[in-house]
Amino acid sequence: MNGNKVQQVRDLIMPAIKANRFATIVFTKKDGSLREMLLARSKALEAGVAADPSDATQKRKWTLTERGLMTCEELTREHAYQWRTVNLNTVKKVVVDGAVHEFE
16 A cells, blocks of 8 residues: 555545535546546535544545555446545546646
8 A cells, every 4th residue: 555645645635526516536446447526515424424423424524545445436427415424545647726646
């Protein structure tokens, strides 16, 4: 796991999502194919983030962070939000506010 890359990707994505802007990522799936995803912040995400998370939620966040994973919401072509877990170690490209950031 490349902790530096994971943190760089997270630092690009999170401010955009928290500010209700879109971010696009391209990453390698487990089967080796490339996948492009449009990330967004929905009302479900805002409602689901509690000020005092449960023990189970805290444990899941810790596990995801340790493995370089991040849970996010994808805005699909049907204009619906779908929860996804992305391995930040496999991210190839992040596009935020028109700025393209490529990783290898």
